[in-house]
Every structure is written in C-alpha cells, then in structure tokens.
Amino acid sequence: MEIDAIATAHAKRLSVADALLPTPPNWDAAAGTELSVRDGVALATRSRVDAGSPEALWRPLTEYRLNVRLGGADPGAAFGALLTEWDQLLEESEASDWDSAAVVTRPSRDTVGTSELLRRGFAPTRVLAVRPADRLAGGPPEVPGVRIRHAEPSELNTLVRLQLELRNYDEQFGVLTRRTDEERALTSATRELLADADSALPSLWIAELYGKPLGFVQVEVPPAAGWADSYVAAGSAGYLASMHVAEEARSSGVGSALAAHAHQLFDEAGMQAVLLHHTLANPRSTPFWYAQGYRPLWTSWYRRPAVQG
Ligand SMILES: CC(C)(COP(=O)(O)OP(=O)(O)OC[C@H]1O[C@@H](n2cnc3c(N)ncnc32)[C@H](O)[C@@H]1OP(=O)(O)O)[C@@H](O)C(=O)NCCC(=O)NCCS
Incomplete structure (x- = not known):
C-alpha cells in the first residue's frame, strides 16, 4: 500500500x-x-x-x-x-x-x-482523558465545611507539600520518577504560578475543609493550554493540570467540589472540552475522573525500561 x-x-x-x-x-x-x-x-x-x-x-x-x-x-x-x-x-x-x-x-x-x-x-x-463541556453539567455540590478559593502567595509551602504528597502517591503507577531536587523545582514553578494570582483566571485554587487547606487544583486555558489543540477536535480546550486532596480529607467530597469548581471556571472561559492526564493504575484518580464525566481519548502504552533484558 x-x-x-x-x-x-x-x-x-x-x-x-x-x-x-x-x-x-x-x-x-x-x-x-x-x-x-x-x-x-x-x-x-x-x-x-x-x-x-x-x-x-x-x-x-x-x-x-x-x-x-x-x-x-x-x-x-x-x-x-x-x-x-x-x-x-x-x-x-x-x-x-x-x-x-x-x-x-x-x-x-x-x-x-x-x-x-x-x-x-x-x-x-x-491516559489523556477528555470531558466535553456539556457532559454532566451542574453546579458545584454542597459539601459541608468545604470552601474553594484562589491560592495566595503566602501558601507556597502548603502547595509544595501537597504536590510532594501527590508525587509520592503517583510514583507507584509507572510514569513519574522522584528526583533529588524536585522540591526546589516545584517551589520555583509554583512561585511563578502564584505570582499570576491576580490574572483573569488564576491557575491555582485551594480547597479548605473547616478552614484548613487540604486540597488544590491547577487549571490552564489557552494560550498555556494551546498544545491541547493537536489532541482534541473541540474548538477550544482547557487543561486540568493537577489535583490532589490530602489523605485525611479524601472521600468526603472535597475532590468533587474542586473538580466542579474547575469545570465552572472552564465553562466561564468558554472552553468546549477539558483534558487531563492520569495514570490508569491509580485506583483513586481513574474511577474518580470517569465519574466526573471524563473518558479516555489517548492511551499511552509504556514499557519500562525501554529494552527488557
Ligand atoms: C482523586 C482524588 C483527588 C479524589 O478526591 P476525594 O476528595 O477523595 O474525592 P471525593 O470525596 O469527592 O470522592 C471520592 C469518593 O468519596 C465519595 N464521597 C464523596 N462525598 C462523600 C460524602 N460526603 N460522604 C461519603 N462519601 C463521599 C464519592 O462518592 C467517591 O466514592 P467512590 O470512590 O466510591 O466513587 C483524591 O483521592 C486524591 O487526591 N488522590 C491522590 C492523588 C491523585 O490521585 N490525584 C489525581 C491525579 S490525576
């Protein structure tokens, strides 16, 4: 042929x-x-x-x-x-x-x-999963004690701690590798995102449970999320870059409230679809995202190491 x-x-x-x-x-x-x-x-x-x-x-x-x-x-x-x-x-x-x-x-x-x-x-x-904008539409759930707000520059340490917890958990599932200087690298990347907190769409949001910051979500819209155009035929697509809820707060609706908040932000920004990456073997994120209206779009098959002896 x-x-x-x-x-x-x-x-x-x-x-x-x-x-x-x-x-x-x-x-x-x-x-x-x-x-x-x-x-x-x-x-x-x-x-x-x-x-x-x-x-x-x-x-x-x-x-x-x-x-x-x-x-x-x-x-x-x-x-x-x-x-x-x-x-x-x-x-x-x-x-x-x-x-x-x-x-x-x-x-x-x-x-x-x-x-x-x-x-x-x-x-x-x-998996790079997709959620069309009109999928499972509905406002954020009422979760007692949960409040979602912009992350403040003074919360740099909290955000780095939550991201390190996320890395510690996600490392088990085959893509992410811990690096010796990751705390420094995450601190500088997070500081940059926080410096943008006054922009039209802040990228970092904190979930408080009874006043204690116990979760975060990071969102991206174009031009930062412009790379998504080569993966989805959707006009304009946002990217849910990262999300984590501290272990002590899980299964009480904090994650659902953060996701619903992020989807509302994407809707307000006119996004027709939202993409996110997750590792398939993660027993928390995989069922969670599919219950939030996502479904697989691209699946990456890995063999680590590249050549097996
Ligand atoms: C995935 C993650 C963000 C979900 O957050 P969460 O706060 O636990 O999510 P929720 O509490 O909203 O939902 C989780 C479960 O609790 C249940 N739940 C929600 N509200 C509840 C309530 N008020 N009472 C009892 N159960 C509740 C949900 O129905 C869901 O049940 P299921 O797992 O049987 O489907 C969280 O588990 C996490 O941070 N995991 C580790 C890091 C990670 O995987 N991040 C995602 C990377 S892509």
Whole structure:
C-alpha cells in the first residue's frame, strides 16, 4: 500500500472510532527514523532530558516513541510488524535502565493491534482523558465545611507539600520518577504560578475543609493550554493540570467540589472540552475522573525500561 493510501485509511479509521480526534498531522521525517512495512508506516523518535530539568519531574529521562499510521485489511498485523522492526532498532540502543521507556501513544478507541503491545511487554499506563463541556453539567455540590478559593502567595509551602504528597502517591503507577531536587523545582514553578494570582483566571485554587487547606487544583486555558489543540477536535480546550486532596480529607467530597469548581471556571472561559492526564493504575484518580464525566481519548502504552533484558 502507498504511504498516502495508508495515511488516508488511518485517518478514516480514527474519524469513525472517535469524533473528538483531530485529523492526524503530517510528521517531520527528519525528527526520527521512518519504518515501513506492508500496510503500515511509523516514525521512531528518541528524546532525552537532564535529571535536573523541569521536564524530568514528569517523565523518564530517555523516551523512545513510535508514531504509527496503519492501513490495509488487517491494520493490527501491520502494527505488529512495525513493533517488531522498532524492537530491532531499540535493541541497538541498549536502553535497559529504569529511567528509560518505550512509549506508544494511541487513540484510546483505535484498539486494533492491542494484543501486539501486550505481547511485547507494554502496559496501558497513562491516559489523556477528555470531558466535553456539556457532559454532566451542574453546579458545584454542597459539601459541608468545604470552601474553594484562589491560592495566595503566602501558601507556597502548603502547595509544595501537597504536590510532594501527590508525587509520592503517583510514583507507584509507572510514569513519574522522584528526583533529588524536585522540591526546589516545584517551589520555583509554583512561585511563578502564584505570582499570576491576580490574572483573569488564576491557575491555582485551594480547597479548605473547616478552614484548613487540604486540597488544590491547577487549571490552564489557552494560550498555556494551546498544545491541547493537536489532541482534541473541540474548538477550544482547557487543561486540568493537577489535583490532589490530602489523605485525611479524601472521600468526603472535597475532590468533587474542586473538580466542579474547575469545570465552572472552564465553562466561564468558554472552553468546549477539558483534558487531563492520569495514570490508569491509580485506583483513586481513574474511577474518580470517569465519574466526573471524563473518558479516555489517548492511551499511552509504556514499557519500562525501554529494552527488557
Ligand atoms: C482523586 C482524588 C483527588 C479524589 O478526591 P476525594 O476528595 O477523595 O474525592 P471525593 O470525596 O469527592 O470522592 C471520592 C469518593 O468519596 C465519595 N464521597 C464523596 N462525598 C462523600 C460524602 N460526603 N460522604 C461519603 N462519601 C463521599 C464519592 O462518592 C467517591 O466514592 P467512590 O470512590 O466510591 O466513587 C483524591 O483521592 C486524591 O487526591 N488522590 C491522590 C492523588 C491523585 O490521585 N490525584 C489525581 C491525579 S490525576
């Protein structure tokens, strides 16, 4: 099959699978190594960040990624053949330390070839979930003792503590890696966000339970959330960047109140959809977000380390 015909078949399958997916953009062949099999093409890329960089807070230091276009009568078989070629390439890289990952991000509802990933040791690990604006609309729940308000610059330490708790919890689920200087990095990033507290839409919000700050949510709208346009066909999309409720306050409605507040902010800002990342194995966040009206849009399959000995 010709490359153009594969790309057309791929785009058609995706548009049938999920109306919220944008048209797949062309890739920059110079950014990686192109792989080609009967009825499938892929771009294999490698990226590396320094342990002290802000990006290292949220990802393995070395990531090998595969972007695929699948066509033909059996796109799952084409996917399997591409994964085999990619594995040969990865063998040469000797990426067998924990701080490396092989990652394939696929539209969640384009399930062809899923067993090919499982067979090669990949696990569905991280999801970019979407909530259309009109889904489960309704005001914030009345939760006794809960108040949601802008975070103040004086609350820097509280916000850093809550984020460290979140990292400690989320680390278990395969994407996030603790870094030696993460407290310093989080402090400086949070200080910057707090300096923006007077803007039209402050990004950090605190949940108090009977006057005690026990949770936070971080929201982003365009232009900060402009990257979301290449993941969702929704006009304008916001991003719920982070949320955490202290262990002592969980299961009492604080999280639901924070989420409802964030959705109200996104509605007021005219967002037609909201995206968020969560790790699938997180037994608290996964059911929580799906009860709040989200559903999977993109699923990232990880194999850590990238090459298994
Ligand atoms: C996910 C998280 C934010 C949810 O916050 P939360 O405050 O526990 O959420 P809620 O209390 O609103 O809802 C959780 C449960 O309590 C129940 N609940 C809500 N209000 C309640 C009330 N008044 N009385 C009893 N139960 C209640 C909800 O029905 C829900 O039940 P379920 O788990 O059986 O579906 C929180 O668990 C958390 O911070 N987890 C760790 C960090 C994390 O995973 N963050 C998200 C990263 S993407």
